[in-house]
Amino acid sequence: MTSPAQPGPAPGPAPTPGPGRRRRRRWLVVGVGAAALAVAASVFAVATLQPPTAALVASDITVLAPTTIQDTVATTGTVASARTYKVYSALAYAVDRVDVSVGQVVEKGDALGRLSTTTLDRQISTKLASIDQSARTSDAAVQAAEDRYNASRTALANGTNSAVAGADSAVASARSAWEKARKAYRDYAGALDDGENPQLLAQRAAVDTAAGAVASAQHAYDKALADLAAGNDELTAAQQAWAAAQAVVDAAGAGVTQAELDTLAAAQTSLDAAQAAVDALADVAARAQLSLTAATTAYDNAEAQYRATRTATDNTLGDYRLAADAARTAYLKALASRDAATASAQTEVRLNLDNLRSSQASASNEVMLEDLANLRK
Incomplete structure (x- = not known):
């Protein structure tokens, strides 16, 4: 069975980008960092060129730290699954019905469908009959051996x-x-x-x-x-x-x-x-x-x-x-x-x-x- 595709933009965390997008973000982060260094350098240059002023207080200082800048691109179209998974059952029974549709979000433990129990019911009935017959035969054999x-x-x-x-x-x-x-x-x-x-x-x-x-x-x-x-x-x-x-x-x-x-x-x-x-x-x-x-x-x-x-x-x-x-x-x-x-x-x-x-x-x-x-x- 093929897993359903993810729907369009939805609230919550954005979908994981592809490899090309991750390289782009890495370059963006590097660029922002360089800009921050340039600003810091200019500030430092201004500070050194200007004549000494009064001492700065702690509230006047801002510590810069590297961070990831996220951007969101809004567009319309069909979203295709990045990966396709096949779902198999360990039991060799026919599928009676499918409980999910394409594009539906499922969680771990959700029922995807139901297998037919016709063969299983027949096997259970046969097993019960075998157990009953075996019990009667075994009881007779035990009684005969005991006698x-x-x-x-x-x-x-x-x-x-x-x-x-x-x-x-x-x-x-x-x-x-x-x-x-x-x-x-x-x-x-x-x-x-x-x-x-x-x-x-x-x-x-x-x-x-x-x-x-x-x-x-x-x-x-x-x-x-x-x-x-x-x-x-x-x-x-x-x-x-x-x-x-x-x-x-x-x-x-x-x-x-x-x-x-x-x-x-x-x-x-x-x-x-x-x-x-x-x-x-x-x-x-x-x-x-x-x-x-x-x-x-x-x-x-x-x-x-x-x-x-x-x-x-x-x-x-x-x-x-x-x-x-x-x-x-x-x-x-x-x-x-x-x-x-x-x-x-x-x-x-x-x-x-x-x-x-x-x-x-x-x-x-x-x-x-x-x-x-x-x-x-």
């Missing part, structure tokens, strides 16, 4: 967090399984140490019984052998008695007596009896030997069965121990999983709290309100 935070914190505090509750249940189950496995191992090991394992007891009894049978068979066999040896001795004596009687009969020849024949017959009877006894004793010894062999075999089998059972029980004890160790490992893993679940739940609570604070911070519409205030200025 999530309260729910996660309450679930963690009350033990109702699904992950933590599941981990607690797993810990309880794993601990129960470990305690059962450990008790089974200790009971089985205790039974072995105390000799109360039923299977081992039965096998040990079988071994002892077999050992007793071996001892009895051995005793019977030894007795049968002793009896057989005694029978053989009697058989030998009977054989010797028969041989002696036979020799007497043979020596007597035809003159053998009846007594000698009777002695030979008696010797023969004793020999036959002794032989029969030895045969019977030999049969008893043979049967005793068979019984001893059977008893020994039964003992060996019972001992082998006992050793196998002992090995099996040792293996079973090892299995119980492995089961107890595995149950303990599972329990420790369950504890670690519960700790991890608890830490995760705590992290979830912290994250929900951070989200709540972030939502609360995001809900602040100070910037939008400041923009609205700037629009309303």
